[in-house]
Amino acid sequence: MNKPSYLNLLSNGELEKRVTTLNQMLKNCVLCPHQCGVNRLKGERGYCKTLNDCVISGAEAHFGEEKELVGTYGSGTIFFSYCNLRCVFCQNYEISYCGEGQTVNTTKLSEMMLSLQNIGCHNINLVSPSHIVPQIVEAIFIAAKKGLNIPIVYNTNGYDLTDTLKLLECIVDIYMPDIKFSDDDIAEKYLGVKNYYTIAKKAVKEMYRQVNNLKTDDNNIAYKGLLVRHLVLPHNLAGTKKIMQFLVDEISTDTYVNIMAQYYPAHESFKFKEINRSISRGI
Numbered sequence: 642m643n644k645p646s647y648l649n650l651l652s653n654g655e656l657e658k659r660v661t662t663l664n665q666m667l668k669n670c671v672l673c674p675h676q677c678g679v680n681r682l683k684g685e686r687g688y689c690k691t692l693n694d695c696v697i698s699g700a701e702a703h704f705g706e707e708k709e710l711v712g713t714y715g716s717g718t719i720f721f722s723y724c725n726l727r728c729v730f731c732q733n734y735e736i737s738y739c740g741e742g743q744t745v746n747t748t749k750l751s752e753m754m755l756s757l758q759n760i761g762c763h764n765i766n767l768v769s770p771s772h773i774v775p776q777i778v779e780a781i782f783i784a785a786k787k788g789l790n791i792p793i794v795y796n797t798n799g800y801d802l803t804d805t806l807k808l809l810e811c812i813v814d815i816y817m818p819d820i821k822f823s824d825d826d827i828a829e830k831y832l833g834v835k836n837y838y839t840i841a842k843k844a845v846k847e848m849y850r851q852v853n854n855l856k857t858d859d860n861n862i863a864y865k866g867l868l869v870r871h872l873v874l875p876h877n878l879a880g881t882k883k884i885m886q887f888l889v890d891e892i893s894t895d896t897y898v899n900i901m902a903q904y905y906p907a908h909e910s911f912k913f914k915e916i917n918r919s920i921s922r923g924i
């Protein structure tokens with residue numbers, strides 16, 4: 642069995658230090674590129690609307706992820722509510738915009754992680770984690786002391802701050818960013834944030850520095866590395882070819898990429914004629 646790196650940090654005391662450092666950041670939150678500067682411990686809400694406790698819309702053994710994550714018993718997926726993007730085509734806007742879900746503290750979150758491990762899940766898959774990093778790391782710390790020993794998957798939209806990612810080194814085993822657009826201006830129109838591609842490229846480079854190419858065990862189950870997702874959009878608005886070229890030129894020719902074709906118009910897509918349809922063979 643490949644031992645997750647966070648267990649080494651637990652034994653040498655570094656994991657507890659990371660918990661302290663990250664929790665201090667909640668007093669002047671600059672965890673993600675929005676750099677809101679709010680004191681989440683005193684009830685101040687920034688872009689993500691999340692305070693000290695996280696909101697979770699679900700936790701389950703998920704079988705719809707990549708086969709290297711799913712294996713036989715599923716990926717232990719925890720879906721966090723709210724988000725640091727405002728995608729006009731969001732297929733889960735009730736969760737990411739409206740924050741539907743259950744508010745839980747870090748102890749409860751750690752119990753969810755252990756429960757997913759106990760039913761045989763191959764990993765803990767954290768969906769939309771960028772605004773919940775301190776809570777996640779504290780929950781991993783609590784759970785690791787009680788026997789958590791499976792890989793951590795950071796399942797993100799790519800809008801991550803490299804300074805925060807550096808605090809996740811040797812805690813996250815598998816990074817799974819979804820690179821959405823290859824142009825900052827186009828991304829701003831549909832995601833509602835500035836400099837998306839510029840920031841996402843830096844983030845993916847940092848992720849790769851930490852974990853390198855995806856590695857799997859004898860059962861083809863991933864235990865460490867980078868796995869990139871990319872959703873194809875109508876009229877090639879996402880800039881798919883440019884993103885693939887970035888991965889080849891600046892990351893690795895062996896990068897694991899899942900090019901996804903399941904786009905359909907959702908949420909406010911109807912306001913934009915060019916994306917108010919599914920993709921076709923001609924894109």
